[in-house]
Amino acid sequence: MSVTYLISAPPVRYYPERVDDDPGWLDEAGQTAVAAIARLTGRLVAPFSDQVTLWRVGRVSRRLARLDDDAFDVEILKLRTQIRRQGLTGSTIVAGLALTRETSFRELGMRQYREQILGALAMLRGRLIEMDTGEGKTITAGLAAATAAMAGLPVHVITVNNYLAERDADTLAPVNRRLGLQTSVILEDMKPPERREAYRAEITYGSNTEMAFDYLRDRMHFGPEGPRGLRQRLRRVTAAQDAQNQPVMRGLHFAIVDEADSVLVDEARTPLIISHQTDPEEEAAWANRALKVARQLQDGRDYKLIRDERRINLTEAGKAHIARIVAEEDGIWKSAIRREEVITQALSVLHIFRSGDQYLVREEKVQIVDEYTGRLQPDRSWSDGLHQLVEAKEEVEVTGQNLAMARMSYQRLFRRYVKLAGMSGTVREVSGEMRSVYGLITRRIPPHRRSKLRYRMPRVYSRAATKWQKVAGIAARETEKGRAVLIGTRSVETSLIVSEVLEAHGLPHRVLNAENDYESAEVVAEAGQAGQITVATNMAGRGVDIVLGKGVGEAGGLHVILTERHDASRIDRQLAGRAGRRGEPGSVSVILSLEDPILKVIHAPVMRLLARIPVLGWSARLKLFDLAQKRAEKAHARARRELVRQDRRMNRLLSFTGGLE
Incomplete structure (x- = not known):
């Protein structure tokens, strides 16, 4: 991967982060009221303001497009200097977006659409955007990151795993390099000196796990008083300029969180812990x-x-x-x-x-x-x-056993970023939690092309064996048409059951789960070919782009078969979203059974009895699954709220030692 780092960068002198006060009920009520007013104002004012900004970006873009390469490079230097001096203002945001957009076209052959510019603009304003899968969130984040970096803000682009971090950094590195911005990526096998250099780049990509633990280790380095305590100030003045005495990160300036609902909600059920073993x-x-x-x-x-x-x-x-x-x-x-x-x-x-x-x-x-x-x-x-x-x-x-030496929740970590923004294809279900916990207001970005994804009528069978036979039948019919089929399962165990059923029907297929994750790139590359059947767990969900093979689009595109409901409906939507991307044709079948594991969490004897009635019980069957899914989502939300309360309680109890960090 092509990555450039700053050379002879100065040592860290300041470690900015937002003060994370524990609000009382009155503060939370006030924040809720302010957020409601902001949303109302945004709905009334934003459409007009956005149209004006889009017009201004388009005007600057047209001027830049007329320049030859030499004149364009001169203009880059001129506009970068202007943006750096003035910071993020209305005019510099317009200049930064237009400049990055034109550079993206010259380096990658991609010029961001109006909807992608709207998404970048919203993130620069500290919003959480929801864009449909396949609408180009990667280059949308690149617009916002480059504009903020040119204004002097070190940017962390955070995603769910190292593969996506490295892929996105590699994709956008040519654009950032042309703009004079250094791009780096944090990987799990990097040593502290390498991490320190990587964080000195203007734009740093990394997974939420890698960056979170780097921050937690820095907090241990700072001690109870934190980075702005008297001890740290004296150390910066009197200590020798030894890199080993410096923190790894440069602080928490600006974070753009990709797949924000996964990072800020799903991952937030587990605290970050640095430990020693017994x-x-x-x-x-x-x-x-x-x-x-x-x-x-x-x-x-x-x-x-x-x-x-x-x-x-x-x-x-x-x-x-x-x-x-x-x-x-x-x-x-x-x-x-x-x-x-x-x-x-x-x-x-x-x-x-x-x-x-x-x-x-x-x-x-x-x-x-x-x-x-x-x-x-x-x-x-x-x-x-x-x-x-x-x-x-x-x-x-x-x-x-790992015993905690330092501990922090994701909620506390991300609230400390001076500026926080995010994006996802499935965030509306948790928009209230995002607002109350992180102060993030959700903005829906319309698709560039009208979606051609079609959902078929859900089917719920009494027995799991019948369900699997129907799944195999649908897969056979769709592949005969020249389409590709993706069968989604919830667990490794279930994916192997589906594989056995397909083998019994003589249907060739590939399986993608945690047991063969090393083959993921190869399996995904073949998943869009005509006649290909792929059985996959959630590994084929977030961040996976299945490219359709020759003739597959004309035959109807990718067909996704969802064989189970997940605890969160967002995960179902992520898997379904592998089809119908970028305005391509696609379809989704939902095939369930009354023996599915998710129904074990509820009793509802009357509804279960109604669900057993042929034909008439169809509505009751779907309501059973809706009830089970909502109950699971509420249980997870309750666990996250309890973690936040526990985190605050622990910090107050140990406040005389600086907290458990």
């Missing part, structure tokens, strides 16, 4: 004992399994039963609170966590599967002994 032998001893005790307990008598929230509640009888079983044992078993927590975790591992769903065992190690992206996360582990219990259950080597 003794693996000790962990193995209590984990195996806990599983043995848990297997002696009885559902309904000793504990209750709450499926919709995926948690276990011990009954009073169960607590007494556990106490009797471990009465003669020492260590953690002497503490009632600790032993009940451990047994609750062990029951969750036995009855909720399954290989092929939440995790995989690869190379004799337990590796977490991200529910929303379908990708493995080999460097992550569950906290509070949960990971060790899963390892003991799967009879692999039990590792040490």
